[in-house]
Amino acid sequence: MMNSEILVAKLFWKAAFKNKGVFLLTFFIGLLMVYAAYSGRKNFKTQNEIRAKYQSEARKDWVDNPNKHPHRMAHYGHFAFRPKAPLSVFDFGMESFLGNTIFLEAHKQNTVNFSEASFSTGMLRFGEISIAMILQVLLPLLIFFLGFGAIATERQNGTLKMLLIQGLKWRTLILGKSMGIIAVIMTLFIPIVLTTIFLCTGFQDMNTSTDELLRLFFIIVFYFIYLVIFCVIAVLISAISKTSKTSLVSLIGIWLMFIIIIPRISQALGASIYSIPSKAKFESAIGEAIAKVGDSHNPDDPHYKALKDSLLAVYNVDSVKQLPFNYSGYQMKEGEKISTNIYNQHYSQLLDIYYKQNVFSRVISFLNPFMAVKNLSMALSSTDFSSFLNFQKQAENYRYDLAQEMNNLQIKHISNEAKGSSDKNHILDKKHWEEVEEFKYKPTSISLVFKSEWMSFAAFLFWIGLLVFLIHKFSKTLKAI
Amino acid sequence: MTHLAFYNLIRSNSVKIGLLFLFLTGVISLFIGKQFIQKQKQNIADTAIYQEEHITQNVKFHKDDMGLLLYYLKFSLVNEVPAISGLSIGQRDVNSSIKSVTIRGLEGQKHDTDLNNPYNSLLGSLDFSFVLIFLFPLLIIAFTYNIISEEKESGTWSMVAVQSKSLFKHILKLFLIRIALILAVLLLILFLAIPILGIPINVDFWAIIATSVSYLLVWSGICFWVVSLQRSSNFSAVVLLAVWILLIIILPAAANNYLVNKYPVPEALETTLKQRKGYHEKWDMPKEATMDKFFAHYPQYKKYPVPKDKFSWLWYYGMQQMSDDESLESSKTMKEKIKLREKVSQAISLVIPTMHAQLTFNQIAQSDLNNHILFLDHLDKYHEELRLYFYPKIFENYPVKNENWKEFKPKYASITHTVNWTNSILPLILITVIISLISFFNLRRI
Secondary structure: OHHHHHHHHHHHHHHHHHOHHHHHHHHHHHHHHHHHHHHHHHHHHHHHHHHHHHHHHHHHHHHOOOOEOHHHHHHHOEEEEOOOOHHHHOOOOOHHHOOOEEEEEOOEEOOOEOOHHHHOOOHHHHOOOOHHHHHHHHHHHHHHHHHOOOOHHHHHHOHHHHHHHOOOOHHHHHHHHHHHHHHHHHHHHHHHHHHHHHHHHHHHOOOOOHHHHHHHHHHHHHHHHHHHHHHHHHHHHHHHOOOHHHHHHHHHHHHHHHHHHHHHHHHHHHHHHOOOOOHHHHHHHHHHHHHHHOOOOOOOOHHHHHHHHHHHHHHOOOOHHHOOOOHHHHHHHHHHHHHHHHHHHHHHHHHHHHHHHHHHHHHHHHOOHHHHHHHHHHHHOOOOHHHHHHHHHHHHHHHHHHHHHHHHHHHHHOOOOOOOOOOOOOOEOOHHHHHOOOOOOOOOOOHHHHHHOHHHHHHHHHHHHHHHHHHHHHHHHOOOO | OHHHHHHHHHHOHHHHHHHHHHHHHHHHHHHHHHHHHHHHHHHHHHHHHHHHHHHHHHHHHOOOOHHHHHHHOOEEEEOOOOHHHHHOOOOOOOOOOEEEEOOOOOHHHHOOOOOOOHHHHHHOOOOHHHHHHHHHHHHHHHHHOOHHHHHHHHOOHHHHHHHOOOHHHHHHHHHHHHHHHHHHHHHHHHHHHHHHHHOOOOHHHHHHHHHHHHHHHHHHHHHHHHHHOOOOHHHHHHHHHHHHHHHHHHHHHHHHHHHHHHOOOHHHHHHHHHHHHHHHHHHHOOHHHHHHHHHHHOHHHOOOOOOOOOOOHHHHHHHHHHHHHHHHHHHHHHHHHHHHHHHHHHHHHOOOHHHHHHHHHHHHOOOOHHHHHHHHHHHHHHHHHHHHHHHHHHHOOOOHHHOOHHHOOOEEOOOOOOOOHHHHHHHHHHHHHHHHHHHHHHHHOO
């Protein structure tokens, strides 16, 4: 039974390569692919070299500090530069809109600065050329160009009636033509896959982790499904169109809707319903919340007064100077804990708003396979917002630990006689600076992708089910004329 | 005959739907622009309120110490968002229009970002410039790609050929009716923008209209050229869509990749490291290392004594000053690099009409990168003014209560901009003329 499908597919394949236009388009997309691979690779290399260079320079600056008061070191702080993930060569994702430099200091959560977009002249609005973009945007269009006439042309020429009279089943025709388009597209997809594997693993000196291989595997599988979805859509639309022109125009319309129009509309909808607070409001709310619990910078703060009184009572002394440890360090440790907790609460509320803004663009994957693959591909390539948040979290944890480590050093080693952190008589040996571990970003595991992208996976399942159902239904109801 | 052709056209359902779709997205884009402007205005209003609260509270806490107070106090500079920005949001969503800074080292605060959901930027805003640049050409294509081929394919071409005195004039007429209809929708949307966004009718507005019309003329030229080839409907549709993708997606994106790879900005990271070191290392150096440089920069403060054996604000702000002074070089190189990027993309855009339209729109709407660089220049100046104003007060420990703190409201940067008509329109007109000439030549032969 499968033989007749393969025959239909073979005939389609032969006809497709006789078409000069198809050949030209395929060649052009191939060329573009080479450029995408080259430029993705180059950007990855340049950016990671730059970031690694300054990361080690920042570390060197830190370690080179002379003996000093630990609180001066807490303010000296450190930098975290976000490294690009190896798979960012394949899919740039949100990379260009995400900052890459964060200054980590005591008392303060800084913003991640210097995104590519902040240096952009406005061209970034048109998008970027990456291998993923070619697969997501251009291949579906090529599929539509290949497939718009698959059945409509046969109908227009009258050959469709003959085929059906000869006993060919609709189901065979639809499956066979779809397989034919898939076969033609594989001439591009397979080289693209091989290049991607080579780019993302070959250059890492064969150190690719299982996690990365798994990511690559999923990328290949889901892009394959994505392309198959478009092949089937092309054949189905072609099957219901009276003429090849109607089929072409409808398919172009679908492509424009999926790729250009729906994504912007869904995001605009989310962004207009849920509003992000102004930075002034956000920061003032944090300041207010801290003032309520305990502001270590307010000399009359009740929280710290109570803290001091209880310490004095426990140690049975009448001034903080008589305490067996450095009181000011103790106070700052408490302050850091309070302010960090409050900041994290507010920040997670802000992320909640972002999440709500994005909900429409995620749900729309069930109507638009482009969004499903876009979200999933970014996540698998670690160029999505979750991966970025993971970096930000690691940097923030590092900042907190650094600040508290300096506070602990102060509590333990600095005398209560010291007159603030500029007092040159009470300083700490520089050997402690080296004891602080360097910031090292740990890439996220693929399990995060399953958690954050379950909706994209579900959307793919939905699409597969939908198309199987439509093939089944159309096979029964379609007419030859 | 013209009337007939016109009525024939607008009777068609697909034409009505096409026009309606374009008009509606156009109007939606205006409301998205309006919402953006209102959000910016809200941010500015919030900034004013919270700045006042913030100053009042800190003045209360640190009433005896001007130096300590100024350590905390933040002052905001606002890059006002003109109504016309609503038409082309440009870089305004990425680059903050409000900067709040203390008088400490500026480099460490200058590039702090606003609260941004990167997903919004990734999918791009649905502003008027998007509707114009992306969607209008599609409608021009849809309306014109089969002007000749449709009649040929339905078998009416020979009748038209017999009945018309001049085939060329007939085709041109059909073509112009369609373009006129689309231009009418464009003008309708733009004139609706006046009340919806509250755009003043001034030179900027006329420049937007002129650029929009010129941009659509380019696309009309391209469509006319493909029509003049007199190939089948399917062929014309595929070629025109391919041109659209090339101009809208591939060429600008390729240019962007090129620019990003050709001009990376490591200077940004360099500057940020240098400014940290410039300040912090001074804590471990003899005071002269700071004060000699500081007094060389500001000789007027030499008269203030620097206490040798204890902390003083003069020394502290001197150290802070060093973070800016010692990162000045790399900060300048960074700015040069960004300006170079701007220059190169301007040059590339001369031959890519889509890019040219976007960059021109952003310029006129004051949402371009250059506007942001100018804003940062104003921030430099404002920060310096604040320093010069407060430095002597700190060094003399001027009583906090004697200062009129109510006066410190967010300040507006006045960034001047002019419309460069030649740059805005000439490249688009030139491209239109060239393509039209080729098409006329093609059609003369029918």
